[in-house]
């Protein structure tokens with residue numbers, strides 16, 4: 607829908623949010639992420655979460671960076687790896703060594719609508735991350751400069767970044783392409799869940815069959 611020639615941001619957002627709600631709930635309840643909301647969260651559980659996100663961003667960021675360079679509208683994707691690497695280094699000081707690497711089978715991201723769908727997942731996750739940051743501060747005392755840079759993310763300017771994403775998405779995405787953006791966002795959530803399943807299974811194998 608266009609209003610006075612402007613794409614209606616609301617329509618795209620509702621489509622993305624509604625389509626991804628079930629997979630978002632599935633992700634929240636995943637055994638790798640669920641302990642984040644446990645008052646007894648321990649650094650080893652937290653380290654597994656960060657290692658998974660480290661592997662996810664290592665794989666997706668270069669692809670998105672390449673695709674974004676072919677898109678005529680500029681979008682600045684913030685590199686999450688310095689936050690994650692520093693948090694993992696802090697955790698090593700606490701004796702938490704990262705478990706095995708996880709592979710994520712990413713959906714095709716070779717169109718601007720696919721990029722918009724993928725960025726929705728990545729940039730939207732900074733909203734939930736604010737809640738997680740508060741939680742890990744309470745449970746483990748981790749904060750924006752110690753072990754929790756990644757979840758702290760953009761901090762008080764989170765909504766500003768989120769608005770920039772929507773400016774970009776609505777400048778670029780024609781309503782005819784909303785379904786493809788939405789399908790890609792769902793596929794990316796599913797890819798994350800599959801990667802976390804793999805990380806969880808590897809972790810259980812290690813526990814069941816210690817070397």
Ligand code: HEM
Pocket residue numbers: 619622623630633634635639640642726727728729730731732733734735737798
């Ligand atoms: C335990 C894990 C998670 C929790 C508890 C959680 C929680 C939340 C919450 C509370 C919001 C709404 C924030 C607001 O409206 O201000 C949100 C939004 C969002 N989260 Fe999560 N989240 C989690 C993990 C993730 C992950 C891993 C991703 C994807 C990488 C993700 C993607 C999103 C997206 C795309 C939105 C934006 C929804 C919208 O408003 O359109 N979340 N999350």
